[in-house]
Amino acid sequence: MTWDWSAVSDFMPKFWDGLLVTLQILALGSLISFALGLVWALLMRTPTRWVRWPVGVVTEFIRDTPLLVQLFFFFYVLPEWGLTWPALTTGICAIGLHYSTYTMQVYRAGIEAVPAGQWEAATALNLPVRRTWTVVILPQAIRRVVPALGNYVIAMLKDTPILMTITVLEMLGQARLFSQEHFQFTEPLTVIGVAFIFIAYPASLLVRALERRLVR
Secondary structure, eight states: OOOHHHHHHHHHHHHHHHHHHHHHHHHHHHHHHHHHHHHHHHHHTTSOHHHHHHHHHHHEEEEESSSHHHHHHHIIGGGGOOOOOOHHHHHHHHHHHHHHHHHHHHHHHHHHHHHHHHHHHHTTTTTHHHHIIIIIIHHHHHHHHHHHHHHHHHHHHHHGOOOOOGTOOOOHHHHHHHHHHHHHHHHHEEEEEEEHHHHHHHHHHHHHHHHHHHTT
């Protein structure tokens, strides 16, 4: 077997298309998981049992079922109920929802790590509940959990190829399509593997640098 550089050259336009889709999935999926995870975490701290219990059941169910099953449910089952979304939108929402149940636990740990004295000081100053959260608690909690959130972004990046199963042409989807059309598998799959390394490794270094900086 010889390496065919012409195959790499032919594949590159599809690779760039797939890379843009992958980065779009990663960016929007991360935003959904961060925002929704914070909502889950705050709802789990409400004193109302009838709020905490359904949120706990839903998030536990999502966390304990495979992302692939959830993707298929969104893509194949929801249209039978009249909810039809484009494949890319479906994939972004599914991966964001799935990872929000993990970021919820990260936020929860960060909130619980805020010293009790901070809560007592806010109470002594008679701060409103909303101001206590937005000015005192959440800035400290989020600062503590940024490295852990970054790790989940990297994990989400490595899960983006799963969206190929619902016809989303991210990087691996484009490589698979090219390989089927040209009967060349080594070159496009190698390019994809190298691309994931070049994205994930610098991202992991950035997460470590953030962790060292924030724990000072």
